[in-house]
Amino acid sequence: MATNTPLDRIVVIGGSIAGLAAAATAAGRAREVLVVERREPPATGSIAPQGHLPHVMLAAGSRVLEQLFAGFAQDLLDRGASSGGADPVRLPCHWVASGSTRTHLQLRDLGFPRALCSRSLVESRLRAATLALPGVRSVHANVEGLALESGRARGAGVTGVRLRGVADPLGADLVIDASGRGSHTERWLPCPPPATEVVVDLRYTAYVVERHAGDLDGAAFAIIQNTRDLPRLGVALPMEGQRWQVVLGGYFGTAAPRDGDGARSFARTLADPVLATLLSRPALEEPAGYSFRSSRRRHWDRLGEHPRNLCVLGDAAASFNPVYGQGMSAALLQAEALGRVLDRAGTGPELAGDLAREVASVVDGPWLIATGADFVYPATRGRRPPGNRLVNRYVDRVTRAAAVDDHSNAALTDVQQLTAPPASLFRPGVLTRTLRHGARPPQRG
Ligand SMILES: Cc1cc2nc3c(=O)[nH]c(=O)nc-3n(C[C@H](O)[C@H](O)[C@H](O)COP(=O)(O)OP(=O)(O)OC[C@H]3O[C@@H](n4cnc5c(N)ncnc54)[C@H](O)[C@@H]3O)c2cc1C
Structure with a gap:
C-alpha cells in the first residue's frame, strides 16, 4: 500500500538535462535532493559532451520547463533566443520530406512564448534555476557503484550510492540514475534489464x-x-x-x-x-x-523484481537517434512522470516499479517515432517494429498531406513535437485527409 510520508533524501546521478529536471521535480517532494555530477559544471553552457552541438527543444519539453519554472521561455528570449515569429500557432519553416515541403508548422498555443536557442542556453538556465531551489544541492563527485540493502540479492533495495574516493556510501531513500547513455547502473545490479538496440x-x-x-x-x-x-x-x-x-x-x-x-x-x-x-x-x-x-533502450519495466528505491531516466533509460530531436524533451516528460509517481506512491515499496512503468510509457512514443522511421533504410539493423513498412508508407502520405492541409499539418506536428501520441495519426479525421491530400507528388526531373 502506498505511504505518502515525504522522502528524506533523493540522490540524482548526473547533472545534465535529465538530472536537473528530475531534481527540480523532486524538490519539495523530499527534504533534500543531491545532484551528483562527475564533471565541473561550466559557468555557462552544457555539461554533456554533445551539448555544444545543435539541439532542438520540442513543444512538449518546453511545456515541462515552463511548468517547472514559470517564465522560463521569456527568460530565454530575454537572453537572445529567437521567437521564430509573432504567430503563436504558426511557425514558418522550410521542411523538405517525402518529396514535399512544409512551409510552416501548425502548432498548439501552449500559452507561453516560443524560444528557439542553443541547448547550452537552455541547460545553463535550467541548472541555475534548479540549483537555486530550496533543498537542492550539487555535489561534484563520480558515482562508482550503488549501495544495496542486502548484499547483491535479486530485487535488493538500493540504499544509496558509492562515490569514488569516499569510504562511506551516500545514503538515499531514492536514487535516480540520470547519468546518460553510458550509465553503469545495470552493471552494479545482479540482474540487468533487457535492452533493445537499433x-x-x-x-x-x-x-x-x-x-x-x-x-x-x-x-x-x-x-x-x-x-x-x-x-x-x-x-x-x-x-x-x-x-x-x-x-x-x-x-x-x-x-x-x-x-x-x-x-x-x-x-x-x-x-x-x-x-x-x-x-x-x-x-x-x-x-x-x-x-x-544506435538508438538504445533499457527495459527497466520488464524486470520481474525491480530493485527498490531506484529510478532510471533520460538517456540512461533510452537514447534516441538525435535526428528526431527528442532526447531532451523525452527526459523532461520522464521527469514530469517522476513527480506524478512520487505524489501517488510516496515511499511505498511499489515506487520503483511504478516509476519504471511510467518512464517506459513516456519512452514508447519517441522510441517508435525514431526507430520506426529509421527502418526505412534496408541497412538499419535491429528489431523492426510490427507493421513498420505499412506505417512508414502511411506516414509518408501524412507528411505530403501536411504540406498542403493545415489539419494534417497540425496532427503531424503534434506527434513530432511529442504533444500527441503516434497513434493519433490514425484518427479518422487525419486518415481521411491523408487519403485526400497525401497522394504521391510528381517526380522531379
Ligand atoms: C549529436 C546529438 C544531437 C542531439 N540533438 C538533440 C536535439 O536536437 N534535441 C534533443 O532533445 N536531444 C538531442 N540529442 C539528445 C540529447 O543530447 C540527450 O537526449 C540528452 O542530453 C539526455 O540527457 P541526460 O541528462 O539523460 O544525459 P546526458 O546529457 O548525457 O548527461 C549525463 C550526465 O551524467 C553525468 N555522469 C555520468 N556518469 C556519472 C557518474 N558515474 N557520476 C556522476 N555523474 C555522471 C555526465 O557527466 C553528464 O553530465 C542529441 C544527441 C546527440 C548525440
Missing part, C-alpha cells in the same frame, strides 16, 4: 554561421530530411546571437566534410540545396563532429 551509425557535422534577416525566405528553421535512397540530412536551427547552427548528417558511416567547400558540396547532394547558401558564410566556430551508433 543501429544506424549516424555521423553529424555541425557548423555555426551568421544569421541574416531574410535567410531561408523568413523560415525559422530548415530541415532537409533523409529519403530511402539518400540516407543524408541537413538542418539549420536558429541560436542566440543572430547565428545559425547547421548540421549535415549521414547514415551508415557517411560524414560530411568539415571544410567549407566540402560542406557546401555535401549540402548540394541533399533533396534541397538550400543549406549550401548558409554554409558559404565563414564558420564562426570550429566545425564539430559526432558519431552516433
Whole structure:
C-alpha cells in the first residue's frame, strides 16, 4: 500500500538535462535532493559532451520547463533566443520530406512564448534555476557503484550510492540514475534489464554561421530530411546571437566534410540545396563532429523484481537517434512522470516499479517515432517494429498531406513535437485527409 510520508533524501546521478529536471521535480517532494555530477559544471553552457552541438527543444519539453519554472521561455528570449515569429500557432519553416515541403508548422498555443536557442542556453538556465531551489544541492563527485540493502540479492533495495574516493556510501531513500547513455547502473545490479538496440551509425557535422534577416525566405528553421535512397540530412536551427547552427548528417558511416567547400558540396547532394547558401558564410566556430551508433533502450519495466528505491531516466533509460530531436524533451516528460509517481506512491515499496512503468510509457512514443522511421533504410539493423513498412508508407502520405492541409499539418506536428501520441495519426479525421491530400507528388526531373 502506498505511504505518502515525504522522502528524506533523493540522490540524482548526473547533472545534465535529465538530472536537473528530475531534481527540480523532486524538490519539495523530499527534504533534500543531491545532484551528483562527475564533471565541473561550466559557468555557462552544457555539461554533456554533445551539448555544444545543435539541439532542438520540442513543444512538449518546453511545456515541462515552463511548468517547472514559470517564465522560463521569456527568460530565454530575454537572453537572445529567437521567437521564430509573432504567430503563436504558426511557425514558418522550410521542411523538405517525402518529396514535399512544409512551409510552416501548425502548432498548439501552449500559452507561453516560443524560444528557439542553443541547448547550452537552455541547460545553463535550467541548472541555475534548479540549483537555486530550496533543498537542492550539487555535489561534484563520480558515482562508482550503488549501495544495496542486502548484499547483491535479486530485487535488493538500493540504499544509496558509492562515490569514488569516499569510504562511506551516500545514503538515499531514492536514487535516480540520470547519468546518460553510458550509465553503469545495470552493471552494479545482479540482474540487468533487457535492452533493445537499433543501429544506424549516424555521423553529424555541425557548423555555426551568421544569421541574416531574410535567410531561408523568413523560415525559422530548415530541415532537409533523409529519403530511402539518400540516407543524408541537413538542418539549420536558429541560436542566440543572430547565428545559425547547421548540421549535415549521414547514415551508415557517411560524414560530411568539415571544410567549407566540402560542406557546401555535401549540402548540394541533399533533396534541397538550400543549406549550401548558409554554409558559404565563414564558420564562426570550429566545425564539430559526432558519431552516433544506435538508438538504445533499457527495459527497466520488464524486470520481474525491480530493485527498490531506484529510478532510471533520460538517456540512461533510452537514447534516441538525435535526428528526431527528442532526447531532451523525452527526459523532461520522464521527469514530469517522476513527480506524478512520487505524489501517488510516496515511499511505498511499489515506487520503483511504478516509476519504471511510467518512464517506459513516456519512452514508447519517441522510441517508435525514431526507430520506426529509421527502418526505412534496408541497412538499419535491429528489431523492426510490427507493421513498420505499412506505417512508414502511411506516414509518408501524412507528411505530403501536411504540406498542403493545415489539419494534417497540425496532427503531424503534434506527434513530432511529442504533444500527441503516434497513434493519433490514425484518427479518422487525419486518415481521411491523408487519403485526400497525401497522394504521391510528381517526380522531379
Ligand atoms: C549529436 C546529438 C544531437 C542531439 N540533438 C538533440 C536535439 O536536437 N534535441 C534533443 O532533445 N536531444 C538531442 N540529442 C539528445 C540529447 O543530447 C540527450 O537526449 C540528452 O542530453 C539526455 O540527457 P541526460 O541528462 O539523460 O544525459 P546526458 O546529457 O548525457 O548527461 C549525463 C550526465 O551524467 C553525468 N555522469 C555520468 N556518469 C556519472 C557518474 N558515474 N557520476 C556522476 N555523474 C555522471 C555526465 O557527466 C553528464 O553530465 C542529441 C544527441 C546527440 C548525440
